Amino acid sequence: MGNKPDFSYTAKLMADSSRAAMLEALLDLDGLPASELAKRANISLQTASGHLTKLVDGNLLCVEKHGRHRYFRIANADVAQAIEMLTVIAPPPKINSLKDFSRAKNIQIARTCYDHLAGKLGVLLTDALIENGYLLEEENNFLVTKEGEQFFHDFNIDLEALRQKRRHFARKCLDWSERRYHLAGALGNAILIRLFDLGWIERLPGRAVRVTDTGEKGLYESLGITTKELG
Amino acid sequence: MGNKPDFSYTAKLMADSSRAAMLEALLDLDGLPASELAKRANISLQTASGHLTKLVDGNLLCVEKHGRHRYFRIANADVAQAIEMLTVIAPPPKINSLKDFSRAKNIQIARTCYDHLAGKLGVLLTDALIENGYLLEEENNFLVTKEGEQFFHDFNIDLEALRQKRRHFARKCLDWSERRYHLAGALGNAILIRLFDLGWIERLPGRAVRVTDTGEKGLYESLGITTKELG
DNA sequence: TAAAAACTTCGGCTATAATCGAACTATGAA
C-alpha cells in the first residue's frame, strides 16, 4: 500500500511482445525513430505511437526531438540491466527434437546476438581483448586502450569511422547463456564483420556460428585464444 | 526469433498485480502455502492456484510438497534480483499534496519494509553493524560474526530462536530509495521489534518511522550512529 | 502556400486472461 514502488507496473510495460521487440531493438541500436521501431515490431505506426507513449511515461524510454523526428532511446542503464536480468531468468528457446538439441548446443558455443558475436566464443574473445590489454572495463562500456587502437588498426578496423556512427561504440551486453558480459555496439559489430570477411567463422543454421580451421589458427596467433575451450 | 530467451514472457508473469503481490510476499517470507498467498493477494484459492501454476511453470517459483501442503518459494536469487531491478526503475508512489510530500520525505528517511527497517535509517543501521564488525556481507545474506553474536545477545536478541524460524535469517534487501542493501529476514525483523520496545523509534502515519530522543542517544552509544546524517 | 512526412488521437473491434462458483482429487484425521 504505497509502501514500495510497484514493480508490476514496470513489468506490465515490458510484458507486451510488441513493446518488448521495440525495447530489444533499442538495447542495441539507440536513437531510432517511431517508424523504424514500428517496422521492427511488425505493427502499424499508430499502434507503435501508443506503445512508445506508454514506455516514455513509464520512464523506460526517453525521446530526443529533432524537428519532425523523434528519436527514442533506453532511459538509463538500470532499465537495460532490468531487461538483462529478465532475459537471464526467462526459459531458453524450446528443444523438441534431436536437431533442436544440437542446434541449441551450437548456439551456446558461438552465435550472433543482433549484429555482434555472443555465446562462449563471444565471451572468450572479449576476455582475450581485455587480457591482452586492448580493452578496459567500464560501467556499461568498454574502453579501447592505446595498445588497443594499434591492434584494431592492424586488424583492419577503422575505429574513427565507428565512433562517427549514431550508436554505442563499445557497449557491454549480458550473455544469457554464459552469464557474463561480451562486447557489443559498433565495435562488436565491426569485429563480427571482419571475422566473416577473414573466413575465420562461418554461419550454421539459425543464429549459430562455427570457427573454421583458418579461424582457429588466426584466433590463436592474434589473441592467444584456443578454441578447445569452446567444448 | 529463437535468438534470445523471451524476456517479455517473464515480464508478463510479473505484470499481474495478484501475482506480484504473491511474489512480494515470498520475497520476504518464503515457504508459504497457496492458501496464505491467496489471502495476501486478496483473491480466491482457485485463482491463486492458477497463478501459482503459471509462476512455477515459468521458473519464478518452486514448490516443496509436504503431505497435503505445498510450500512455495522464490526459485533463486536471480529472480529476486530481477524483481529488485524492476522495483528500482518503477515510478515512486505519487505525490499529490503537500501532505503527501512531507510523508514521502519521512518515508525516505526511515520506514518499515514488510517487517524490518528500511530507508536511510535502515541502510545506516546496516552499515554501522558492518563497520563495527558485527556483520559480514555475503552474496545474498549477511553473516553474524563472533563479536556480532555478543552484541546481539547484549541487545537482547536471541539469535538461536531466530535461526529456528522457517525463513531467511539475515537476508539482503535492496532499498529502492537509497539504492543500497539493508538488513532483512528474521534478524531484521527482530531488530525492528526491539527498537520499538526500547522506544528508540516510533510510528508516523503510513509506513514512516521517527527516531525518538532516547533513540538518538541509544543509537549513538551502541553503534556510533549520528541521526544528523538522516537529514 | 501547398504538399509531404512524421507522428498523434479517436473510435470501434477483438482477443486474451483474470476472476469466481461449483465440482473434483488427494492426503490426513476420527
Next chain:
DNA sequence: TTCATAGTTCGATTATAGCCGAAGTTTTTA
C-alpha cells in the same frame, strides 16, 4: 470408511488493452 482440509480443474463472465482505419497536428521541403 467417513469427514475435513488443501488444493486443482472446468466453465461462464467480464474487463482490459492491443490493434488498425480514419482523421488531425506539426514541421519540413518545394
